[in-house]
Amino acid sequence: MQNEWHIGVIGGSGLYSDIGLEDAQEIAIASPFGEPSGPVTLGRIGAIRFSFIARHGAGHRLSPSTVNYRANIDALKRCGVTDLLAMSAVGSLQEGYAPGSFVAVDQLIDRTMGRASTFFDTGLVAHVSLADPVCPRLAELASSAAENAGGKVHRGGCYIAIEGPQFSTRAESRMYRQWGADVIGMTGMPEARLAREAELPYAMLAMVTDYDSWRESEAGVEVSDVLAVMQANAAIARRTLRCLAESLPANRVAVAADRALDGALITAPGAQDAAMWCKLDAVAGRIAARR
Numbered sequence: 001m002q003n004e005w006h007i008g009v010i011g012g013s014g015l016y017s018d019i020g021l022e023d024a025q026e027i028a029i030a031s032p033f034g035e036p037s038g039p040v041t042l043g044r045i046g047a048i049r050f051s052f053i054a055r056h057g058a059g060h061r062l063s064p065s066t067v068n069y070r071a072n073i074d075a076l077k078r079c080g081v082t083d084l085l086a087m088s089a090v091g092s093l094q095e096g097y098a099p100g101s102f103v104a105v106d107q108l109i110d111r112t113m114g115r116a117s118t119f120f121d122t123g124l125v126a127h128v129s130l131a132d133p134v135c136p137r138l139a140e141l142a143s144s145a146a147e148n149a150g151g152k153v154h155r156g157g158c159y160i161a162i163e164g165p166q167f168s169t170r171a172e173s174r175m176y177r178q179w180g181a182d183v184i185g186m187t188g189m190p191e192a193r194l195a196r197e198a199e200l201p202y203a204m205l206a207m208v209t210d211y212d213s214w215r216e217s218e219a220g221v222e223v224s225d226v227l228a229v230m231q232a233n234a235a236i237a238r239r240t241l242r243c244l245a246e247s248l249p250a251n252r253v254a255v256a257a258d259r260a261l262d263g264a265l266i267t268a269p270g271a272q273d274a275a276m277w278c279k280l281d282a283v284a285g286r287i288a289a290r291r
């Protein structure tokens with residue numbers, strides 16, 4: 001039904017399965033954009049439907065550069081997801097955002113390179129607004145849920161997405177602080193861009209796992225630091241989803257991101273490529289129906 005919630009969850013480093021879904025079923029979803037990271041787990045928490053995908057695949061097989069972000073989002077859209085919550089491990093670029101705390105990201109900077117970062121292409125060109133890449137409603141719901149689950153949450157923070165897979169040099173880390181970034185990761189872009197194009201309200205609940213490399217007196221970040229903090233706090237991440245399910249209003253009222261493609265398509269009808277419309281049946285199905 002139109003006003004029902006269906007929460008998509010993208011699990012990041014340390015969150016690969018077992019997110020506490022009832023009646024869980026793993027389904028392989030075919031996408032015209034290639035292979036998603038793995039099967040989607042569909043289930044529910046109480047009355048709320050959830051669909052989950054592990055961003056890096058089972059066993060953390062995929063690097064941030066080889067995750068097929070388009071296929072993951074297309075697959076979740078095909079499952080009927082209405083809102084998309086991304087969970088990510090991040091380094092902190094601010095003293096006050098300590099490891100173990102969560103940040104409800106509200107802005108992103110993209111320093112990734114060479115990733116497929118749009119669903120639209122020759123024959124169907126669209127320019128969506130990305131000024132406010134995060135859905136404030138979902139971010140607030142996720143923040144409150146994480147607090148109710150026992151987490152310390154910072155509401156708002158700018159996430160810088162680097163290409164990786166190497167962590168940053170100290171000089172880069174200091175520069176990103178000067179740019180106004182608060183947390184750093186390798187996956188928030190192009191994920192947030194693509195969610196907007198797919199008209200999926202997107203929020204990212206980032207778990208701070210380390211202080212990156214800007215603190216002179218400390219050794220740089222290592223993967224073992226990230227995983228240790230993730231493992232210590234994974235239970236909070238899982239409880240957050242239950243608290244979120246319990247706190248959602250009975251009726252889902254529409255938000256701006258649901259209609260992100262309104263007015264975004266610039267290709268003239270006579271210049272449009274029919275094959276592109278077919279490929280975008282899930283992502284742009286709503287506007288295709290009105291064509």
Ligand SMILES: CSC[C@H]1O[C@H](OP(=O)(O)O)[C@H](O)[C@@H]1O
Binds near residue numbers: 011055
């Ligand atoms: C395991 S450390 C670096 C790795 O962790 C983050 O992953 P995710 O955003 O999927 O939680 C970061 O972006 C890197 O991919």
Ligand SMILES: Nc1ncnc2[nH]cnc12
Binds near residue numbers: 091185221226
């Ligand atoms: N310091 C860091 N840099 C990039 N990605 C990360 N993920 C977790 N910590 C990170």
